[in-house]
Amino acid sequence: QVQVVESGGGLVQAGGSLRLSCAASGSFSSIGYMGWHRQAPGKQREWVAHILSGGSTGYADSVKGRFTISRNNAKNTVYLQMNSLKPEDTAVYFCMMVVTTNSARNYWGQGIQVSVSS
Numbered sequence: 001q002v003q004v005v006e007s008g009g010g011l012v013q014a015g016g017s018l019r020l021s022c023a024a025s026g027s028f029s030s031i032g033y034m035g036w037h038r039q040a041p042g043k044q045r046e047w048v049a050h051i052l053s054g055g056s057t058g059y060a061d062s063v064k065g066r067f068t069i070s071r072n073n074a075k076n077t078v079y080l081q082m083n084s085l086k087p088e089d090t091a092v093y094f095c096m097m098v099v100t101t102n103s104a105r106n107y108w109g110q111g112i113q114v115s116v117s118s
Contacts, residue, residue, distance in 0.1 A: 002025070002026035003026055004022060004095055005025075006022045006095045007020070007021050008020040008112070009093065009113050009114045010114070012115075013117050014085060014087055014117065015084060017081070017082060017084075019080070019081050020095075020114075021079050022036075022077065022078045022095030023076060023077045024077075024097055024107065028099045028100060030053065031053065031100070032052065032100060033050060033052055033053070034050065034069075034078035035048070035051070036048040036069065037093070038093045039091055039092050039111075043091075047060060049067055051070065063089075066084045067081065067082050068080070068081040069081075078097070087118045088116075089116050090114060090116050092112065093112050094109055096109070
């Protein structure tokens with residue numbers, strides 16, 4: 001069994017910063033994909049950023065230049081450094097990892113609240 005747990009959310013003022021962490025635990029061979037999605041009030045869940053096992057990254061246009069994703073493979077952990085936060089960044093942020101045991105499977109965290117005040 002694999003568990004994925006986020007931490008680091010909270011309330012900040014516009015222009016501030018937060019760093020989200022997401023750690024996987026359990027038995028598995030590798031994590032090929034680590035990513036972040038978010039769901040704002042009244043909106044569909046959207047992809048924010050990802051990082052692959054080889055280190056390549058991708059970002060949604062809405063966060064590019066402000067957010068940075070990174071991973072620590074030894075700790076099975078992915079991070080999202082969020083700078084210059086805007087009120088429209090307010091959302092529940094979900095971590096997702098593609099984990100390989102006998103096969104590749106998607107695992108989601110429980111979600112963590114990020115609130116940005118104006």
